Amino acid sequence: MTSTKVESIDDSGDKVKVTVSPADGGDSKVLETDKVMQAIGFKPRTEGFGLEAAGVELTDRGAIEIDGRGRTNVDGVYAIGDVTAKLMLAHTAEAQGIVAAETIADAETMEIEYDFIPRATYCHPQIASMGYTEEQAKERGHEIKVAKFPFAANGKAAGLGETVGFVKVIADAEHNEIIGAHMIGPDVTELLPVLNLAQRWDLTADEVSRSIFAHPTLGESVKEAVHGIAGHMINF
Numbered sequence: 226m227t228s229t230k231v232e233s234i235d236d237s238g239d240k241v242k243v244t245v246s247p248a249d250g251g252d253s254k255v256l257e258t259d260k261v262m263q264a265i266g267f268k269p270r271t272e273g274f275g276l277e278a279a280g281v282e283l284t285d286r287g288a289i290e291i292d293g294r295g296r297t298n299v300d301g302v303y304a305i306g307d308v309t310a311k312l313m314l315a316h317t318a319e320a321q322g323i324v325a326a327e328t329i330a331d332a333e334t335m336e337i338e339y340d341f342i343p344r345a346t347y348c349h350p351q352i353a354s355m356g357y358t359e360e361q362a363k364e365r366g367h368e369i370k371v372a373k374f375p376f377a378a379n380g381k382a383a384g385l386g387e388t389v390g391f392v393k394v395i396a397d398a399e400h401n402e403i404i405g406a407h408m409i410g411p412d413v414t415e416l417l418p419v420l421n422l423a424q425r426w427d428l429t430a431d432e433v434s435r436s437i438f439a440h441p442t443l444g445e446s447v448k449e450a451v452h453g454i455a456g457h458m459i460n461f
């Protein structure tokens with residue numbers, strides 16, 4: 226299949242005019258439409274701030290190279306947020322700011338584990354994840370256990386009429402520590418904190434499964450998946 230290159234978008238009139246051409250060359254054509262939705266990536270903007278003159282090291286992607294505490298290679302110069310291109314999200318920038326400020330103040334701090342920063346996509350149904358996929362976990366040498374609970378078996382999801390999706394939890398098989406979670410379904414971004422909390426403090430699925438989750442809640446789907454790792458699910 227030939228991919229298409231967008232050459233320009235003109236939204237100055239009643240309709241939007243999008244000029245496209247085949248990526249491998251050829252004639253361009255103009256598509257006329259009511260609206261255009263753009264879904265593009267972004268990259269750090271680090272030119273023009275004198276970083277080169279200060280000797281601050283950049284990555285291949287033009288991001289500012291930092292260590293786990295936001296320190297650059299130049300003493301006293303710190304970087305946080307999108308310019309570091311770690312995971313270009315608001316909560317990454319906020320967490321980096323806290324760690325960098327604590328480091329500057331010589332206070333107690335905790336380095337960020339970038340693999341476990343929560344990822345949220347606000348489509349419908351929502352998508353949320355943290356940590357490793359099954360493949361990534363195996364690549365890193367983990368023996369894994371996986372449990373997947375469907376929202377079709379969750380009472381709150383049934384009540385909401387939104388039963389599409391699941392909660393999948395990945396744990397290291399040795400101690401059942403939670404190392405990944407992947408969810409699609411109603412408000413699943415709201416289910417990330419319990420999983421991030423468990424991962425950050427090395428809680429095992431067995432420990433999390435001892436917490437009582439209120440009924441009916443979407444969170445019970447996390448409980449069920451975690452029970453699935455620890456032994457067996459209760460309601461599926």
Ligand SMILES: Cc1cc2nc3c(=O)[nH]c(=O)nc-3n(C[C@H](O)[C@H](O)[C@H](O)COP(=O)(O)OP(=O)(O)OC[C@H]3O[C@@H](n4cnc5c(N)ncnc54)[C@H](O)[C@@H]3O)c2cc1C
Nearest residue numbers: 267274305306307308312313314315316317318319345347
């Ligand atoms: C459309 C869109 C949707 C997004 N949705 C989400 C989301 O749902 N969840 C999420 O977590 N993240 C989301 N993000 C990403 C999030 O906004 C960024 O990761 C976050 O804002 C990064 O924070 P920052 O402080 O690094 O940069 P910014 O928030 O961009 O702040 C940089 C600031 O520096 C200022 N500035 C720039 N140049 C100069 C200069 N020369 N002198 C002085 N000031 C300057 C800018 O004006 C700006 O105020 C979204 C981003 C976009 C573009």
